[in-house]
Amino acid sequence: MCSVRSFAAMPGPQPLPLVGNSWRFALGRRPWRTTALDGALWALRALAGTDGAAKVSKLFGHPDLVFPFSAEEVERIYRREDVLPHRAVAPCLKHYKEELRKNFFGDEPGLIGIHGEAWARFRSRVSRPLAAPEAARASVPVLHHVATDFLDRMEDLIDERRELPEYFITELYKWALESVGAWALGTRLNCLSADDASARSIIACIHGFFYSVPKLELSAPLWRLYSTSTYRTYIKALDDFWTLCLERLTDKGVCGQIAKTYGEKVATILAFDLLLVGVDTTAAAAASTMYMLAKNERAQRRLQTELDQNLPTDGTMNSKVLDKIPYLKACIKESLRMKPVILGNGRCIQSEAVISGYRVPKGSHVVFPHYILSNEERYFPSPDEFVPERWLRDGDVSGRGDHNADAGARCERARAQYVASKQKEMGIHPFASLPFGFGRRMCIGKRFAEVELQLLLALIFQRYDVSWRHGELSYSVTPTYLPNEPLRFTLHQRTRSA
Numbered sequence: 001m002c003s004v005r006s007f008a009a010m011p012g013p014q015p016l017p018l019v020g021n022s023w024r025f026a027l028g029r030r031p032w033r034t035t036a037l038d039g040a041l042w043a044l045r046a047l048a049g050t051d052g053a054a055k056v057s058k059l060f061g062h063p064d065l066v067f068p069f070s071a072e073e074v075e076r077i078y079r080r081e082d083v084l085p086h087r088a089v090a091p092c093l094k095h096y097k098e099e100l101r102k103n104f105f106g107d108e109p110g111l112i113g114i115h116g117e118a119w120a121r122f123r124s125r126v127s128r129p130l131a132a133p134e135a136a137r138a139s140v141p142v143l144h145h146v147a148t149d150f151l152d153r154m155e156d157l158i159d160e161r162r163e164l165p166e167y168f169i170t171e172l173y174k175w176a177l178e179s180v181g182a183w184a185l186g187t188r189l190n191c192l193s194a195d196d197a198s199a200r201s202i203i204a205c206i207h208g209f210f211y212s213v214p215k216l217e218l219s220a221p222l223w224r225l226y227s228t229s230t231y232r233t234y235i236k237a238l239d240d241f242w243t244l245c246l247e248r249l250t251d252k253g254v255c256g257q258i259a260k261t262y263g264e265k266v267a268t269i270l271a272f273d274l275l276l277v278g279v280d281t282t283a284a285a286a287a288s289t290m291y292m293l294a295k296n297e298r299a300q301r302r303l304q305t306e307l308d309q310n311l312p313t314d315g316t317m318n319s320k321v322l323d324k325i326p327y328l329k330a331c332i333k334e335s336l337r338m339k340p341v342i343l344g345n346g347r348c349i350q351s352e353a354v355i356s357g358y359r360v361p362k363g364s365h366v367v368f369p370h371y372i373l374s375n376e377e378r379y380f381p382s383p384d385e386f387v388p389e390r391w392l393r394d395g396d397v398s399g400r401g402d403h404n405a406d407a408g409a410r411c412e413r414a415r416a417q418y419v420a421s422k423q424k425e426m427g428i429h430p431f432a433s434l435p436f437g438f439g440r441r442m443c444i445g446k447r448f449a450e451v452e453l454q455l456l457l458a459l460i461f462q463r464y465d466v467s468w469r470h471g472e473l474s475y476s477v478t479p480t481y482l483p484n485e486p487l488r489f490t491l492h493q494r495t496r497s498a
């Protein structure tokens with residue numbers, strides 16, 4: 001008979017009297033570092049064991065965090081989620097929108113950090129214009145324009161060794177901001193021009209916000225007692241960001257469309273949310289996919305063959321072309337599997353529940369550790385190997401145009417074929433890699449982000465051979481999962497194969 005264990009029996013780091021577990025993050029000793037949450041997740045996974053769960057309890061001012069380490073359990077929880085799913089978010093954001101700046105946000109506070117009826121009302125208003133497939137398709141011309149401009153800028157950035165500069169990630173932020181601005185605000189923000197001061201201010205606000213949140217929430221949430229310097233940085237970043245969004249709102253783009261139906265206030269709040277979370281995320285995904293492909297010549301060649309065969313020669317691009325590049329889509333999925341931009345997504349449970357055999361109290365935050373699950377052998381054989389073919393229906397690694405391959409290349413191909421065949425045999429658990437979340441609250445920008453990434457990466461790999469001449473990149477949580485070292489890719493112009 002299977003008995004339900006008490007919450008107290010769930011493994012996890014032992015809290016100390018008074019300071020609970022917050023002291024671990026405040027001291028920042030491994031593995032409890034806010035920037036190294038990947039390490040913290042692996043440590044919890046070791047405590048939980050296969051299919052088990054672990055908890056981090058008694059974080060100051062925070063509900064207990066529960067981590068179920070099984071895709072089956074994640075599926076079970078997601079599938080029975082409430083009509084009004086409550087995503088565990090930083091209380092400091094709730095504080096900003098619902099208390100401190102209640103006058104701005106009022107009863108239309110947006111999507112990020114908001115729950116219940118107010119969230120459901122807002123989401124139902126903006127869902128169609130943002131997330132419908134036709135909305136993403138309609139964004140192709142404008143995003144293609146931005147991607148083309150970015151490629152011109154990249155060419156100017158390459159040094160005499162054909163390397164991109166140390167600050168290339170900042171350039172990717174500007175591309176992402178320019179893209180989301182063109183789509184959501186219906187205006188070009190000129191982030192890709194020489195005079196990019198305004199782009200830099202917006203990005204500084206976004207980072208002021210993102211870097212402050214883990215400090216405010218995990219290590220020392222003293223902001224609840226008095227106005228700490230991190231708290232002041234955080235509030236200033238959001239206030240400035242609000243002003244910058246307001247100044248740039250036009251009657252065009254997705255937000256302009258929303259303004260016509262629901263008024264300018266709803267449109268401004270939407271712009272605030274979209275720009276806040278729609279820049280670092282896609283920039284991180286673009287960086288990781290470029291890195292994975294730069295290190296994997298076999299996959300890069302196969303991608304280039306696909307691009308040469310399907311991208312128009314005259315430089316135009318339409319949404320139909322995106323239906324013909326399954327290998328690029330598989331490359332993006334595979335990168336997000338290995339290096340998900342967001343390591344774990346969560347839900348606050350609204351009633352007591354049994355999770356992985358433990359009775360978990362109402363109000364606990366369940367964190368789905370996607371990063372761990374999508375890097376586990378039991379769901380993805382040889383998880384450290386970049387094999388986009390895992391995601392293709394036929395799982396065929398041969399590809400066209402590589403019959404002249406040398407012995408090394410043939411060996412790599414055989415290895416990839418082995419991994420892809422093993423994956424095909426076991427199938428892919430639909431809840432083992434969920435980089436955009438799931439259900440009613442899943443990423444509303446998913447389709448837009450996918451189109452944005454596909455267009456940029458298609459143009460880059462069509463124009464260049466991209467290689468990596470440096471050591472392995474290490475990653476940290478900022479809170480997007482991003483390489484620590486500079487992205488010094490080497491780019492060589494290529495000629496399209498016939």
Ligand code: HEM
Pocket residue numbers: 087111112123180273274275277278279281282285341342345346435436437438439440441442443444445446448449
């Ligand atoms: C590769 C890029 C991206 C990734 C990996 C990503 C990932 C996520 C994840 C994991 C969530 C939480 C989903 C859940 O709770 O089930 C989320 C929510 C959200 N994302 Fe994204 N995102 C990306 C790009 C974008 C972009 C470009 C935008 C906007 C332009 C955007 C806007 C949002 C918004 C507004 C929410 C909150 C939705 C709600 O609570 O109703 N995201 N995203």
